[in-house]
Amino acid sequence: MALDTSNLVELTIAICNIESVSGNEDALADQVQQTLQAQSHLTLVRDGNAVVASTNLGRQTRVIIAGHLDTVPVANNLPATLHHFEREQVMVGRGTVDMKAGIAVMLKLAVELKSPIFDITWVFYDNEEVASNLNGLGRLVRNHPELIQGDFAVLCEPTSALVEGGCNGTIRVEVTAKGKKAHSARPWMGDNAIHKLAPALNALSEVVTETVEVDGLEYRESINAVLASAGIATNVIPDLATLTVNYRFAPNKSGSEAEAVLRRLFDGYELVVTDLAEGARPGLNTEAAAAFIAATNSDVRPKYGWTDVARFSALGIPAVNYGPGDPSLAHADNENVPVGHLFDCEAGLRNWLSGS
Amino acid sequence: MALDTSNLVELTIAICNIESVSGNEDALADQVQQTLQAQSHLTLVRDGNAVVASTNLGRQTRVIIAGHLDTVPVANNLPATLHHFEREQVMVGRGTVDMKAGIAVMLKLAVELKSPIFDITWVFYDNEEVASNLNGLGRLVRNHPELIQGDFAVLCEPTSALVEGGCNGTIRVEVTAKGKKAHSARPWMGDNAIHKLAPALNALSEVVTETVEVDGLEYRESINAVLASAGIATNVIPDLATLTVNYRFAPNKSGSEAEAVLRRLFDGYELVVTDLAEGARPGLNTEAAAAFIAATNSDVRPKYGWTDVARFSALGIPAVNYGPGDPSLAHADNENVPVGHLFDCEAGLRNWLSGS
Numbered sequence: 001m002a003l004d005t006s007n008l009v010e011l012t013i014a015i016c017n018i019e020s021v022s023g024n025e026d027a028l029a030d031q032v033q034q035t036l037q038a039q040s041h042l043t044l045v046r047d048g049n050a051v052v053a054s055t056n057l058g059r060q061t062r063v064i065i066a067g068h069l070d071t072v073p074v075a076n077n078l079p080a081t082l083h084h085f086e087r088e089q090v091m092v093g094r095g096t097v098d099m100k101a102g103i104a105v106m107l108k109l110a111v112e113l114k115s116p117i118f119d120i121t122w123v124f125y126d127n128e129e130v131a132s133n134l135n136g137l138g139r140l141v142r143n144h145p146e147l148i149q150g151d152f153a154v155l156c157e158p159t160s161a162l163v164e165g166g167c168n169g170t171i172r173v174e175v176t177a178k179g180k181k182a183h184s185a186r187p188w189m190g191d192n193a194i195h196k197l198a199p200a201l202n203a204l205s206e207v208v209t210e211t212v213e214v215d216g217l218e219y220r221e222s223i224n225a226v227l228a229s230a231g232i233a234t235n236v237i238p239d240l241a242t243l244t245v246n247y248r249f250a251p252n253k254s255g256s257e258a259e260a261v262l263r264r265l266f267d268g269y270e271l272v273v274t275d276l277a278e279g280a281r282p283g284l285n286t287e288a289a290a291a292f293i294a295a296t297n298s299d300v301r302p303k304y305g306w307t308d309v310a311r312f313s314a315l316g317i318p319a320v321n322y323g324p325g326d327p328s329l330a331h332a333d334n335e336n337v338p339v340g341h342l343f344d345c346e347a348g349l350r351n352w353l354s355g356s
Numbered sequence: 357m358a359l360d361t362s363n364l365v366e367l368t369i370a371i372c373n374i375e376s377v378s379g380n381e382d383a384l385a386d387q388v389q390q391t392l393q394a395q396s397h398l399t400l401v402r403d404g405n406a407v408v409a410s411t412n413l414g415r416q417t418r419v420i421i422a423g424h425l426d427t428v429p430v431a432n433n434l435p436a437t438l439h440h441f442e443r444e445q446v447m448v449g450r451g452t453v454d455m456k457a458g459i460a461v462m463l464k465l466a467v468e469l470k471s472p473i474f475d476i477t478w479v480f481y482d483n484e485e486v487a488s489n490l491n492g493l494g495r496l497v498r499n500h501p502e503l504i505q506g507d508f509a510v511l512c513e514p515t516s517a518l519v520e521g522g523c524n525g526t527i528r529v530e531v532t533a534k535g536k537k538a539h540s541a542r543p544w545m546g547d548n549a550i551h552k553l554a555p556a557l558n559a560l561s562e563v564v565t566e567t568v569e570v571d572g573l574e575y576r577e578s579i580n581a582v583l584a585s586a587g588i589a590t591n592v593i594p595d596l597a598t599l600t601v602n603y604r605f606a607p608n609k610s611g612s613e614a615e616a617v618l619r620r621l622f623d624g625y626e627l628v629v630t631d632l633a634e635g636a637r638p639g640l641n642t643e644a645a646a647a648f649i650a651a652t653n654s655d656v657r658p659k660y661g662w663t664d665v666a667r668f669s670a671l672g673i674p675a676v677n678y679g680p681g682d683p684s685l686a687h688a689d690n691e692n693v694p695v696g697h698l699f700d701c702e703a704g705l706r707n708w709l710s711g712s
Contacts, residue, residue: 184602202554202558224551231581
C-alpha cells in the first residue's frame with residue numbers, strides 16, 4: 001500500500017504508527033517502496049529493508065539525503081497522538097523525534113521534487129538503533145557501493161531543524177580490576193576486586209573533559225561509566241570487577257588517540273575496547289555545505305551524539321544532520337516533536353533542492 | 357537403608373556420596389533416620405529433612421550435638437575420593453569439610469554411645485547453606501522448641517578439630533547512589549550514579565577494621581563490597597548504582613551497633629539492611645565449656661564465619677564449633693579433609709561424652 005504524502009502531519013503519524021522497532025522494518029520498508037515505485041522520476045533499489053531511490057537527471061552535483069526507518073522499542077507510546085496547544089501542535093509517540101518525522105519529510109519531497117537542481121539519492125535504511133554491524137547504511141555501502149556516492153549528504157536525524165555538523169566519536173571500553181576469591185568471613189585470604197575500582201572511579205570523578213573547536217564548531221567531550229558489574233555471591237569476596245566506560249571524543253581525535261586517553265586514565269587496569277566509532281569533522285568549509293546552510297537559513301551547531309554522518313565522512317562525503325525534533329528527546333518515553341519543525345525542515349530542504 | 361557406621365572413613369565417603377545440596381536432603385535424611393531408628397537407646401523425631409535423636413537416661417546435664425546435612429552445589433567434585441600420601445590420608449570432594457565428616461562422626465557416636473555421662477540430643481538438619489529463613493535448625497526451634505534445649509551445644513562445623521568459640525555477626529546492606537538518567541552522548545543533562553560510588557569505595561579501601569577481644573578470644577572484623585551493580589544500557593547515563601556490602605562484626609557488638617558503623621561509613625548514601633545475623637560470644641567462661649575443652653584437650657580459637665552457634669547463643673545455650681576439616685576450604689572446589697581430623701574429633705567427643 002502506497003502512503004498518502006499530501007499532508008505532512010498525517011503522513012508522519014501514519015509512518016509512526018507502522019511499528020518498526022529495529023529488525024522489524026519490513027512493513028514500513030514495503031510501504032516506502034510502494035510509495036516511491038509509483039514515481040517515474042525515481043529509480044529504486046531494495047536491499048533487505050533498505051530502499052534507495054535516485055533521480056538520474058544528469059545534474060553536475062549529486063546529494064544524498066538519508067534517514068533510518070527503525071526506532072528503539074515502543075514504551076507504551078504508540079499510536080502517535082497529535083496535541084493542539086494555543087501556540088503550537090505537538091506530535092507525541094515513539095519515533096516522532098528519532099526519526100520518523102524526518103522520514104516523512106524525505107518521503108514527501110522524494111515524491112514531489114521531480115526536477116531538483118541536484119541529482120538526489122534518497123536512502124531509507126534499517127537497523128540504525130542496534131549494533132553497528134547490523135546497520136543498514138553500512139550494509140548498503142558494502143552491497144551497493146555505487147549507490148552511496150555523492151558530493152554532499154544530509155542525514156535527517158533530529159536537530160530541532162537546525163544544521164548540526166559532524167559528530168563526536170565514541171569509544172566504549174571495559175575496565176577490569178582483578179583480585180582473588182575468598183569466603184567473605186575470611187576476606188584477608190582473598191583480594192577484593194571491587195575495592196580496586198576506587199582509583200578508576202576517582203579518575204572518572206576528577207577527569208576534566210574538554211570542549212574542542214573543530215572547523216569552527218565546539219565539540220563537548222565526556223567520559224562516563226555506563227555499567228558496573230562485580231560479584232559472584234553475597235558470601236564471596238569477588239575476584240573480578242568491571243566498569244564499562246564510554247568516551248565521546250571530539251572529531252579532531254582519531255579512535256586510537258581516544259583509546260590512548262583512556263589507557264592513560266585507567267593505567268594499571270586491564271582495558272578492552274568493546275566498541276569504537278570514529279567521529280566526523282563538520283566539513284563546513286566545503287562549498288556544498290555553505291550552500292546548504294545558506295538555503296536552509298540555519299544556525300550551525302555541533303552534533304554531540306554519534307550519527308551515521310560519520311559513515312559518509314569515512315567515504316569522503318561531507319555530511320550534516322538536519323531534521324525535526326529535539327535530539328535530547330530521542331529514545332525518551334515522552335518523545336515528541338513540534339509540528340513546526342516538520343514544516344521548517346520541509347521548507348529548508350525544498351528551498352535548497354529547488355534552488356529557490 | 358541403614359548406613360554401616362563401623363568404619364568412620366567408609367561412613368564419611370558413603371555420606372558424601374549421597375548428594376544433598378540444600379533442598380535435596382531427603383535421601384540422606386532418610387538414611388540417617390533409618391540408621392538411628394534401629395537404636396533402642398534413642399528417641400527420634402523427624403521434621404522435614406531434619407532428624408533429632410535423643411537419649412533419655414535421666415542425666416543431670418543435657419548436651420546438644422548438631423550438624424547440617426546439606427552442602428553447597430557440587431562442582432564436579434563427587435564422588436568423594438580417598439588419597440593416600442606418605443604421612444596421611446586425605447578425602448577429597450564436596451562436603452568432606454562442610455560438613456559431612458562431622459556428620460559421620462556424629463552418626464557413629466550416636467549409634468555407639470549407649471550410655472553417655474550426659475543426655476545427648478543429636479540434631480541432623482537441613483538447609484544451612486541457604487537463606488536464613490529456610491534453616492532447618494531455626495525451623496526445629498519454631499516447631500519443636502522442647503527438643504532444642506540443653507546446657508551446652510557443640511556444632512560439628514569444620515574447625516580443623518580445634519575448639520572455635522562463638523562467632524562473628526554478619527550484616528549485609530545495599531548502599532545506593534542515585535543520579536539522573538541521560539543519553540550518554542549528552543551526559544551533562546544527567547547525573548552519573550556510578551561516579552557517585554567513588555566515596556563509598558574510597559571509604560571501603562581506607563577503613564581500618566579492628567581485631568576485638570571477647571571473652572579472651574580475638575575476633576577479626578572485616579567490611580567488604582561483595583556485589584556491585586549499575587547501568588541500564590551502554591548508551592544511558594545510569595541513575596542508580598548499588599554496592600552490596602558485608603560487615604563481619606565481633607560478637608561484642610549487637611546487630612544494630614554494626615548497622616550504625618555502616619551508616620556512619622556510608623553517610624550520604626541510601627542504605628538498606630538486607631541480611632543480619634547477630635554474633636555469638638564464645639561463652640568459654642561456663643563450666644560446661646571448660647569441661648569440653650579439657651576433655652578434647654584442644655586449643656581454643658575464635659570462629660570468624662557466622663555459624664549456627666549464634667542460634668544456640670540466642671537460646672541462652674553456650675555453644676562451640678568443633679569438627680574435622682579446615683574451614684577455609686569450605687565451599688572450595690578442592691574441598692578436602694585429612695582423615696586424621698575425623699579420628700581426632702571422634703576421640704575428642706567420645707572422651708568428653710564418656711567421661712574418660
